[in-house]
Amino acid sequence: MAVAASETYAGPTWLQRNRMIVTPILFLLPGLLFFGLYVIIPIFQSFNISLYRWDGLGEATYIGLANYQELLTDRNFEISLWNNVRWLALYLLAIPLGLGIALFLNQTVTGIRVYKSMFFFPFVLSQVVVGLVFSWFYLPREGLLNGVLTLFGMEPINVLGDPDLATYGIIAAGLWPQTAYCMILYLTGLNAVDPEQVEAGRLDGAKGWKMLWYVILPQLKPATFIAFVVTIIGALRSFDLISIMTNGGPFGSTRVLSFYMFEKALSEFGFRMGYGSAIAVVLFLIMLVFIGYFLWQMWYDEREARR
Amino acid sequence: MFPTPIQKRSRAAQISYQTLLPLALIMWLLPLIAVMLFSIRPMADFSAGNYWGVPSSFELFANYGRVFFDSDMPRYLLNSVLITVPTVIGAVTLSCMTGFALGIYRFRGNLLIFFMFIAGNFVPFQILMVPVRDLTLGLGLYDTKLGLILFHIAFQTGFCTLFMRNFIRALPYELIEAARVEGVAEWRIFWYVVLPLMRPAIAALSVLIFTFIWNDYFWAIVLTQGPNAQPVTAGITSFNSQFVAQYHLMSAGSIVAAIPPVLMFFLMQRHFIAGLTLGAVK
Numbered sequence: 061m062a063v064a065a066s067e068t069y070a071g072p073t074w075l076q077r078n079r080m081i082v083t084p085i086l087f088l089l090p091g092l093l094f095f096g097l098y099v100i101i102p103i104f105q106s107f108n109i110s111l112y113r114w115d116g117l118g119e120a121t122y123i124g125l126a127n128y129q130e131l132l133t134d135r136n137f138e139i140s141l142w143n144n145v146r147w148l149a150l151y152l153l154a155i156p157l158g159l160g161i162a163l164f165l166n167q168t169v170t171g172i173r174v175y176k177s178m179f180f181f182p183f184v185l186s187q188v189v190v191g192l193v194f195s196w197f198y199l200p201r202e203g204l205l206n207g208v209l210t211l212f213g214m215e216p217i218n219v220l221g222d223p224d225l226a227t228y229g230i231i232a233a234g235l236w237p238q239t240a241y242c243m244i245l246y247l248t249g250l251n252a253v254d255p256e257q258v259e260a261g262r263l264d265g266a267k268g269w270k271m272l273w274y275v276i277l278p279q280l281k282p283a284t285f286i287a288f289v290v291t292i293i294g295a296l297r298s299f300d301l302i303s304i305m306t307n308g309g310p311f312g313s314t315r316v317l318s319f320y321m322f323e324k325a326l327s328e329f330g331f332r333m334g335y336g337s338a339i340a341v342v343l344f345l346i347m348l349v350f351i352g353y354f355l356w357q358m359w360y361d362e363r364e365a366r367r
Numbered sequence: 368m369f370p371t372p373i374q375k376r377s378r379a380a381q382i383s384y385q386t387l388l389p390l391a392l393i394m395w396l397l398p399l400i401a402v403m404l405f406s407i408r409p410m411a412d413f414s415a416g417n418y419w420g421v422p423s424s425f426e427l428f429a430n431y432g433r434v435f436f437d438s439d440m441p442r443y444l445l446n447s448v449l450i451t452v453p454t455v456i457g458a459v460t461l462s463c464m465t466g467f468a469l470g471i472y473r474f475r476g477n478l479l480i481f482f483m484f485i486a487g488n489f490v491p492f493q494i495l496m497v498p499v500r501d502l503t504l505g506l507g508l509y510d511t512k513l514g515l516i517l518f519h520i521a522f523q524t525g526f527c528t529l530f531m532r533n534f535i536r537a538l539p540y541e542l543i544e545a546a547r548v549e550g551v552a553e554w555r556i557f558w559y560v561v562l563p564l565m566r567p568a569i570a571a572l573s574v575l576i577f578t579f580i581w582n583d584y585f586w587a588i589v590l591t592q593g594p595n596a597q598p599v600t601a602g603i604t605s606f607n608s609q610f611v612a613q614y615h616l617m618s619a620g621s622i623v624a625a626i627p628p629v630l631m632f633f634l635m636q637r638h639f640i641a642g643l644t645l646g647a648v649k
Binding site for chain 1: 369370372373388395396397399401402405413418461462465467472474477480482483486489490492493494495496497501522524528552554557578581582583584585589600603604607614617621624628631632644
């Protein structure tokens with residue numbers, strides 16, 4: 061009898077024995093498939109396409125690094141690259157500005173919650189709407205900006221029509237929602253600041269700036285990190301505002317890499333998929349420096365958390 | 368609390384703070400207030416050069432009425448809804464699963480896969496543009512809502528996985544171990560133990576993804592063309608070329624286009640901010 065019983069009982073099935081590895085694989089599969097197909101593989105495909113001359117329809121001709129060589133002498137590429145640098149540098153202003161507003165609003169008076177959400181809500185608007193709102197704000201005749209300037213006796217300016225000013229005008233528009241984003245990050249961070257440390261700082265005579273620098277900011281580090289990540293990514297992704305506000309003009313002065321790539325690959329200026337992909341690769345490599353840094357930082361935190 | 372609570376400061380400081388608050392808010396929202404004022408003016412005011420004076424008549428209903436009955440705007444709005452809602456459902460579903468796999472199980476390559484999702488979420492859209500457009504054309508989904516939905520689901524899965532995995536990581540692991548000791552099957556642990564605890568994360572993520580997708584412009588112009596499939600962000604440019612230089616109608620149009628995510632934010636504020644700041648505070 062004992063022998064027969066052991067024969068019918070074959071132990072746990074293969075599936076049961078390996079459930080700790082089969083389950084995560086099955087759960088990951090749909091997400092990985094989608095993400096691989098639409099995000100990971102296209103990155104490599106773009107690298108490949110950048111080595112071809114291709115109009116998107118006919119045969120693609122392999123031309124090696126010729127697209128990249130052309131980039132070196134392309135004046136518009138140079139302008140775009142410099143504008144990207146401007147975006148990066150000036151967009152970071154959103155972080156101190158956001159912190160400033162957060163400190164201003166970090167009070168408990170009646171109605172402060174409404175104020176906080178009203179200050180935040182530009183972030184919820186789409187960049188398209190922000191772009192339209194600001195291009196009307198800048199209008200030479202009808203715009204409110206010049207209305208205010210003339211009120212104070214100043215000369216009206218045509219922000220978006222002036223090649224020297226246009227990029228800064230667009231960045232200012234971009235700073236509006238981005239500052240709101242940083243503000244909300246800091247408001248949440250300030251909520252979690254340890255009151256005992258603040259009290260201790262006060263007893264030690266720390267006030268104002270010193271308190272902010274030595275006691276508060278170190279505690280806001282996680283918020284600052286996220287603010288950096290989203291601001292840098294946002295700066296390099298800027299596309300919608302440029303497309304809506306100036307469409308790259310005047311005289312191509314407001315192009316950035318993301319916009320120039322789109323223009324080369326998918327607009328009436330020609331369907332140069334290969335050349336466009338080469339621009340995209342350059343932008344990707346710039347972004348990769350930052351992505352690498354962020355990932356390294358996160359990996360470091362993961363390891364710390366595990367200990 | 369920092370800075371010093373205003374209640375502890377002088378009477379003068381309190382009064383100036385109370386007056387500064389509304390002034391600062393008006394300054395902050397000035398460009399938007401200007402657009403709102405535009406949208407209730409009659410056309411005649413613009414030709415008469417009366418941009419900022421008292422409107423000669425109050426045309427709120429006439430202007431917004433034309434947006435709804437005289438243009439393709441309702442169609443674009445409907446498209447946006449039909450694109451956004453399935454994307455939210457799809458991305459949240461997929462990321463509940465990936466987040467569960469990456470947050471609960473220890474296996475080789477776990478962190479690698481997790482970091483791949485994060486990295487993919489940060490790449491510039493342009494590096495994906497040509498191949499994704501090509502893929503969508505090849506699937507016969509160019510200029511369809513489905514083509515846009517599939518891409519959005521895939522791309523948002525990156526961010527959503529980051530979010531869900533970290534959320535699941537913070538759940539008490541003893542719950543899962545206890546269930547295992549009881550002999551509960553793994554998929555049942557997901558369904559009956561983990562998923563009910565994820566409700567706040569699902570709510571936060573849904574609200575956030577809703578606004579992200581609603582506000583997308585780049586992919587809308589890359590993957591769609593006409594009023595059949597275009598969401599409102601892309602449609603508004605055609606709307607604006609229909610009403611060139613009619614600022615009262617254009618501003619009414621963009622306010623209409625902006626209302627759904629704004630409404631979503633004000634109704635679900637708590638979830639929205641919880642979603643946005645996840646990870647910012649430990």
